[in-house]
Amino acid sequence: MTSSKNKSLLNVLGLTCLMTGLGVVAASAHPHVFAEARLEITITPDRSVEKLAHVWRFDDLFSSTVLMEFDKKGTLKLDSAELNELSTTIDTSIAEYKYFQTVTQDGKDIAMNKPEHLIADLPDNQLIVLFESKPEKPLKLEPGHKVSFGVYDPTFYTAIDYLKDEDLVVKGMPSGCSSAVVRPDPDEALAQNQQSLTQAFFDEAAAMTNDVSKFFATRIEITCK
Template sequence: MTNSNNRHFLNLSGLACIVAGLSAVPAAAHPHVFAEARLEITISPERMVEKLAHVWRFDDLFSSTVLLEFDKKGTLKLDAAELNELSTTIDTSIAEYKYFQTVTQDGKDITMKKPEHLIADLPDNQLIVLFESKPDKPLKLEPGHKVSFGVYDPTFYTAIDYLKDEDLVVTGMPAGCSSAVVRPDPDEALAQNQDSLTQAFFDEAAAMTNDVSKFFATRIEITCK
């Protein structure tokens, strides 16, 4: 692939171009790639958020596209070097989108460190992406405050979701704290955030640069007493 194609590979906003072998064109603001996600949040005994462990399993069509794109030897299987190239490409491409993570405290964005390692694998020809991230600054679960965790693609190109509430796990939940999985109703999300849905929003959505899609993302919220 050229460097230009690499850029579009797993920003997940130009993957249709890999399938067709064409140069990138803007996609409509709806998903073209689908992934099942799992998230495990680890909390320390001091109520500090230690790390987030993400696992994404992509759909069959996209997985097949990835296999064909990176299978340089035509073996229908990626060797260690090809998997390393795939991992590097994904890492580089989604870094500019904060690894599709949304972490907030009382509605304010929390900055996360760049993952030390991102691993891509294709067991049974199914693309799986795994990585861990940590808050850039100490993040403590404080009484009376709400911390939220989830994933979303601001380009609208990829639908990454948790199929079951059990796919969102908290390890080390402190006494006095509880969690709840929130699956926003699209109509309610639109109504609650109508001030943000200006013409600029729709213009940016068409250009695949909008951040408002996080309003519709499944998330887990932790609150403490």
């Protein structure tokens, strides 16, 4: 169970569950925090997904809020100890949401290992979060199968998105494989996945199990022949 202290930190970081506790999908939900994302996927020569490297750059207003919350000395900048506290807080806050990652193979969720290190920094007073993650089990790009990667906040509180297709990068793309960036239309996603989303609205456990956020996430899909 989340402690009162952690709840307050989650509120500061904009990572709380939706109001009234009705689940992760609600028509009235809208983002309050915005971040520009970059994702770099590294593929090994044997077609295995080695790692995902994430970079998130948050909006000025939210960055200022974070600075004020963690600037214990009133210097208008964070020292190494304060940055470590911020990194730990963010890591703890988003761990239960799978670090906002959506990784699937043929539509089925792929479990990812917890990042070894999550780094938060505030260069020029703008919050940047960086971390790497790896699949729990070997994940290979197989002919006739589709693997997709993206990020999305299932609480709908934080809007993390890729502004340009070029912000989704694949290193080591094997021959015979290709990638495409998909930007789902919210109305179409709702219509196509109405049953799953309705169940998630009334059953938070089902929502977390089905990871409905993947329906709305901007993602890069890799297919191989």
